Amino acid sequence: MKKFSGKVLFLDRSDINTDEIIPAKYLTEITKEALKPFLLEDLVLNGFNNKEDINDKAVIVTRENFGCGSSREHAPWALEVNGINVVIAENFARIFRQNMYNCGMFAIQLPKEKIDYLFDTYSDKDTTITIDIDRSKIIVTTQDRSDEIDFVIGEFDKTLVKEGGWVGYADKNY
């Protein structure tokens, strides 16, 4: 199973689309690793620099409709090869969300007030998030405080994360 813990990258914007996550010109790559330098290269967000801000991050916290647009699974893969296996948002575009779980990664949906709370309390701090799958808790910590936030995911999604993705599960069951 993948690692679901580490430093948080806060992206304070809604509708971050798949072209921003990984531009189409890189879809000619046929290995996931080749996508690594290009994650969020075209993201329109004040002050964001993909060369510096992604370094050593493992979790993204963002607003609404993350991953809208293309079906390209290159978007989760670009996250994965950068060590980011968790995205927490108010909601996700369907295909992107399914792609995350199909790859054994987390796309966790939280109500608006909890997303607001995370931004208000933690976005200006050096924050770490750990996903406790069995207890369905998001554990948020900084040097001087911590929180536990409940999350809900379906049984299918949980199974895909635990089994490492859809291909293995489907091969056993269909």
Add this chain to the structure above:
Amino acid sequence: MGKTLAEKIFDAHRVNMPFPDTHVLKLDRVFCHEITTPIAITDLMARGMDRVFDPTKIKAVIDHVTPAKDSKTAEQGKILRDWAKRHGIKDFFDIGRNGVCHAIFPEKGFVRPGFTIIMGDSHTCTHGAFGAFAAGVGTTDLEVGILKGVCAFHSPKTIKFVLNGSLKPGVYAKDLILFIIKELTVNGATNMVIEFTGPVVDAMSMESRMTLCNMAIEAGGTSGVCYPDMTTVEYLWEFIKDEFSSKQEALKEYSKWISDEDANYEKIYEYDISNLEPMVTFGFKPDQVKPVDEMIGTKIDQVYIGSCTNGRIEDLRIAAEILKDKKINDDVRGIVSPATPDIYTMALKEGIIEIFQNAGFCVTNPTCGACLGMSNGILANGESCASTTNRNFNGRMGKGGTVHLMSPATAAASALEGKITNSQLYKG
């Protein structure tokens, strides 16, 4: 309680429900192109599972970058080509016979009412125009689809649009779908199927219905659907005439793929669209839409007519009617990409290609290239394009470029002016 079209299709295709709200469906079609499929193939090979569930249900095309532009895209094409040959996938469309996936697959008669279809391409929702449940998926879903012929979906909720009245001259399906996306916003239909119904849709050609369904994803929709009717039967007749004794019989069979009157909808919108004006996008989201009159005068550097949204013969005819005996503005680059070889041939025979060329357009082979900035037709930093495509994301057609989405008529008129204009000024 009655059922929606999507619920009926789910009932007819459900293999099982391994978890609550998880329907595993049997697939009638798995469509493939050379950008998202090769990684699925490579992964299946690496897992020792280089198999396909049914070569007759898999259809493949090289369309995003064709002819190959470099060694990497040549390699992608080669992986798909070799795989199709290895597994006896007869319906494989390579250069010379290839076209934009969502235009060529319906044209070849591969879609039927009531089908389940997936493809590693978000605009797969286009095929819902035939009353099918067609959804874009990622490479892993595609991989399982290829291997096992199944895909998992949550229960489909449905939004219904009842579109009354009729479209004014100079207003098209593209204007209508831009208006609908504006109403829904970019995630207003997430996880939902959008049903397009009413007299406006009844009067539409299959091409126009495909334009409507094509952009369902831009409101987040899983699929867009229209109810099958005699227009659907007429479009498919060449491919189904051996299955039915008459068109009426085919219509009767296909008519089971409509929603019940008492079906449960998430929301129903009803509009009289008789006063709808041509629409154009601004900004970087497809719900940023204004009537063309509020965008008139916006300078453009390139005009692109093509793509899975508006590269069909109907679209080229509409544009050609405006461009006939005229020249495009000196400061504009005009590009037209007929979406399939058959469309190209029809356009040649009808004199449409000549009209485009005489007007100053460059005519390319059928390809998706410009729409997503993958091969030809890329914008320079700071340039803008009047485009009949489906997405205006930042940098979509090239870093620093801006895309304005519009109908072929608006695009053609804008090419003449070198700035966004209302095509109705060029009519009659």
